[in-house]
Amino acid sequence: MEQEFVVRLLETRQVTHNVKRFRMEKPEGYSFRPGQATDVCVNRPGWQNERRPFTFTCLTDDPYLEFTIKRYPDHHGVTDLLHQLEPGDELLLHDVWGAIDYRGPGCFIAGGAGITPFLAILRELRRTGMAAGNTLYFSNRTAGDVIQEDELRGILGDGAHFILSREIRGGYEYGRIDQGFLTRNVKNFKQPFYICGPDEMVKDVAGLLEGMGASAEGLVFEK
Numbered sequence: 001m002e003q004e005f006v007v008r009l010l011e012t013r014q015v016t017h018n019v020k021r022f023r024m025e026k027p028e029g030y031s032f033r034p035g036q037a038t039d040v041c042v043n044r045p046g047w048q049n050e051r052r053p054f055t056f057t058c059l060t061d062d063p064y065l066e067f068t069i070k071r072y073p074d075h076h077g078v079t080d081l082l083h084q085l086e087p088g089d090e091l092l093l094h095d096v097w098g099a100i101d102y103r104g105p106g107c108f109i110a111g112g113a114g115i116t117p118f119l120a121i122l123r124e125l126r127r128t129g130m131a132a133g134n135t136l137y138f139s140n141r142t143a144g145d146v147i148q149e150d151e152l153r154g155i156l157g158d159g160a161h162f163i164l165s166r167e168i169r170g171g172y173e174y175g176r177i178d179q180g181f182l183t184r185n186v187k188n189f190k191q192p193f194y195i196c197g198p199d200e201m202v203k204d205v206a207g208l209l210e211g212m213g214a215s216a217e218g219l220v221f222e223k
């Protein structure tokens with residue numbers, strides 16, 4: 001039987017113009033692996049069955065749970081409501097799920113809010129001093145959309161690359177993560193590739209990497 005946990009929101013913080021960090025109570029015995037997610041509801045009449053998946057971005061042994069959530073205001077859906085909540089408001093959490101996990105040093109490719117499983121993994125790697133040898137290609141529309149840029153640069157140094165699709169700006173690469181980009185930037189197709197972002201991007205990038213020599217087992221993404 002699936003479990004449901006009622007937790008209180010402890011703190012929110014704006015991360016970008018449309019992304020917020022949410023910290024909340026952690027139920028006794030609740031555990032997850034970096035990269036995993038759970039279904040979240042707002043505990044208000046009419047919303048208790050509106051489940052949406054979000055990825056934990058805290059460390060596994062933090063005393064709270066944390067999500068980093070992008071708002072889609074024009075849907076008037078769950079993310080819009082979440083962004084209006086205040087400390088003390090209640091959420092419903094469920095069982096933990098997800099296929100993304102760390103399988104050794106490799107290449108992380110993220111689009112927008114797709115960075116969240118990698119934030120969890122990279123934060124855990126920083127904590128254990130194991131982040132070296134990983135590379136990140138993080139694609140966003142503009143520099144203002146990039147989630148936790150300073151932190152990611154701090155963890156990966158020269159291994160962190162930021163690509164903008166709608167803005168030309170010093171310190172960032174410009175364009176899309178397409179075949180040309182991968183050919184220029186990726187030399188080792190034997191390493192694990194971790195891919196997360198809009199469905200279309202994940203499908204395209206995974207297909208391109210396989211065509212370029214990556215093995216299907218070396219591609220880690222939410223199926």
Ligand SMILES: Cc1cc2nc3c(=O)[nH]c(=O)nc-3n(C[C@H](O)[C@H](O)[C@H](O)COP(=O)(O)OP(=O)(O)OC[C@H]3O[C@@H](n4cnc5c(N)ncnc54)[C@H](O)[C@@H]3O)c2cc1C
Nearest residue numbers: 037052053054055068069070072075077078079080113116
């Ligand atoms: C495993 C997993 C983990 C995730 N982790 C995170 C995370 O950590 N952080 C995060 O920010 N997101 C995450 N997401 C995405 C997140 O679940 C969605 O953004 C969220 O469900 C949207 O809920 P909503 O009620 O606001 O939007 P909904 O109204 O439910 O919309 C859901 C989807 O429908 C489409 N859609 C519906 N209405 C419109 C509209 N008017 N215009 C354009 N498109 C529309 C969009 O594609 C949208 O993403 C994750 C998704 C998965 C599958």
